[in-house]
Amino acid sequence: MTQETFDVTIIGAGAVGTALARELTRYQLDVLVLEASDDVAAGATRANSGIVHGGYAAKAGTRKAEFCRPGNRMFPRLAAELDFPYRATGSVVLCFSEGDEAALERLYANGVSNGVDDLELCSRDETLRRIPRLNPAEVHGGLFCAGAGIVSPYEYAIAMMENAIVNGARLRLESPVTALSHIGERIALEAGGREYSTRILVNAAGVGAEGVAALAGSPPFRMKPRKGQYILLRRGTAEGLDTVVFQPPNENGKGILVTPTTWGNLMLGPDAQEIQDQSDTGTDPESLARIIRTARRSVKDFDVKQAIRVFSGTRPAADRGDFIIEWSETIPGMLHMAGIESPGLTASPALALEAVRLLGEAGLSLRKRPDFQPLRRAPTRPAPLGPPAQAAKRAQLPEGDPERIVCRCEQVSEATVRDALERGIPLRSTDGVKRRTRAGMGACQGAFCGPRVRKLVADFGGIDADNVLGPSRNRDRIKADLDATRCLLDGGNTHDS
Ligand SMILES: Cc1cc2nc3c(=O)[nH]c(=O)nc-3n(C[C@H](O)[C@H](O)[C@H](O)COP(=O)(O)OP(=O)(O)OC[C@H]3O[C@@H](n4cnc5c(N)ncnc54)[C@H](O)[C@@H]3O)c2cc1C
Known part of the structure; x- marks a missing residue:
């Protein structure tokens, strides 16, 4: 050789x-x-x-x-x-009681030792004024970091x-x-x-x-790998929250956060579980329900019915x-x-x-x-979301038309997918296309676009469609976990805004 x-x-x-x-x-x-x-x-x-x-x-x-x-x-x-x-959204670490104040002060002092010069300790009123979506019943103050x-x-x-x-x-x-x-x-x-x-x-x-x-x-x-689980809500749910919101740190690390993603989703998590099997990427309803309950201490007005995906990462x-x-x-x-x-x-x-x-x-x-x-x-990125009816019409265009909509939820065009395939890293999975174009990231989680993307990947790579790898997580499993999580939360009454 x-x-x-x-x-x-x-x-x-x-x-x-x-x-x-x-x-x-x-x-x-x-x-x-x-x-x-x-x-x-x-x-x-x-x-x-x-x-x-x-x-x-x-x-x-x-x-x-x-x-x-x-x-x-x-x-x-x-x-x-x-x-x-x-x-650059900035971040805040909340405190929920007078007892937490010392933890924030310690973080502040640690930050100064680390050369962080854009920290600010704020009162309850100022914290709530800056981020109106915070939970007023819980928030007692916050440590802001402008550079996060x-x-x-x-x-x-x-x-x-x-x-x-x-x-x-x-x-x-x-x-x-x-x-x-x-x-x-x-x-x-x-x-x-x-x-x-x-x-x-x-x-x-x-x-x-x-x-x-x-x-x-x-x-x-x-x-010593530690798994952390997440809940992702659909695009648009982060509106009015443009700051990363942490809770006071605990023995498991930085605690549960509520954050906007760069694409405007709201994301909740992660928890921390030591695992033996490095390939364990599963989620479970009990942990997810706990994350949601904990996240509500920070931000109360999110609707769990808007959740589209659960996943985990391993530290x-x-x-x-x-x-x-x-x-x-x-x-x-x-x-x-x-x-x-x-x-x-x-x-x-x-x-x-x-x-x-x-x-x-x-x-x-x-x-x-x-x-x-x-x-x-x-x-080539998907254009901002337009009227769904227009996207549905463009989805009828023939394959080969760059304007054809491949993913209806995220309104991703064929031109966007083709560009992702041509950028130097060989792709062999629908997930690879998803991460680059958002095709499959929306509410239906690839049920509509999966076959279209699979075909484009196969044609581009000159491989059989059967050899194109599918989603790394099973859609039915995600849905089952989400449904079970909703049931665990308040007997299914999950929107308590
Ligand atoms: C739940 C969670 C939340 C986090 N949040 C944040 C955050 O908000 N901000 C932050 O800064 N950091 C965060 N982190 C940490 C951050 O994700 C990691 O520090 C970072 O991704 C580590 O990158 P890496 O390249 O070292 O490892 P990885 O991204 O794990 O990459 C290692 C790669 O090596 C490959 N590999 C393994 N074995 C072999 C082999 N034998 N041969 C060839 N390839 C191999 C793997 O397939 C993998 O692709 C978080 C991590 C987790 C899990």
Whole structure:
């Protein structure tokens, strides 16, 4: 088998791996990203809160604190260059009683130690004045952070990878790394039936990082994955709430939040459950009902009947409780970037800079490429939602007409889907198209558009429609969980505004 040779190989195309790939393409290096799944952003980067954290929460002196604020500061420019959905909304941590005030003051002081200079402690009246949708019966005060924001996390990683590819990086999907060894000055790898040789190897495999480390001997850390469940309400439900709303932190982390998404949905969650099975992406009605009840303490006037999806994400937490950025002791040239739990999405662009610094320090030649292209070609996005009748009419247009509506709920045209297919990352699933175009994100969750998208993916890739992967979560299962959750809540009377 011929061996392909690279300067740097990154295992894992999540927020960390894709941000690093893009950063490395600024230099004259051959860069490869190996991803186990059929798409980028397949792990924690796919299912999280999408908050660009302000930087006050991570304990001063930790690596999380070191990289959160600098990462946060990079987002406006990155969003401008790479055209992914991001908005500087600010955030608030609420307190519900006098007893909580001390917790907010501690957060404030921690934030100041972390160099966060846009924090403000506000009274009950001021907090309610700023965010009228908050629950007046519960809110006692708030800690505002002006620099926090929201991002579409998978669109961020997709944008990073697309731009890295334009700048010369290679991406191999469906390529789980299964073996690695050290040979002289280089590392040999096996992934997806191919062999590779690389000078530097970066382990950015999320919850899989321990498994990758174990390929090189006894792993220096253990993963302790924690699942978090979410409820997503339909588009438009975030109207009047343009701030991320946290509750006072507890032993499980930042607590349940209520947040707008970049697309105008309201999102509730996450809880925190330690799990043994890393592939457990399930949800359960009891947890979902608990999340909804808890979220109502912050924002009372949401209608659970507007919920369209439930899902969970798994935090790639490690046993050290902090980001692990260190060289392997068993394989020279292998850098672990592991335990990247929250605020890892926020920190990821700053972590990429740190990794480049470490690689340079280790002797990797960092000569700038004069032709680095920082701008990503803007993706074709669905137009703002118009009258449903018009969309239904356009849905009747023949296949091949760019104006044909493929997804009625989100009014996604065929031109938008075709553009997603042509952007450099090979797509083999309807979910891949969904994450890039929103086809399948609406109320019917792909019941209408699924077959249309499947056909377009198959035709574009020259593959059989049966080989196009379907939704990662079963629609009936989501509906059953939602129905059972509604039943658990107030005997089905879920709208108590
Ligand atoms: C519930 C929840 C809420 C969160 N909220 C926030 C938030 O609001 N803000 C924030 O900043 N952070 C948040 N985070 C944290 C953030 O999502 C993570 O820090 C970040 O996504 C980690 O990125 P990563 O690239 O390290 O890992 P991942 O995104 O998990 O990527 C790792 C990739 O490696 C691949 N892989 C695994 N094993 C192999 C192998 N052997 N070979 C090849 N590929 C492999 C996986 O398929 C995966 O695609 C949250 C996380 C969760 C779960």
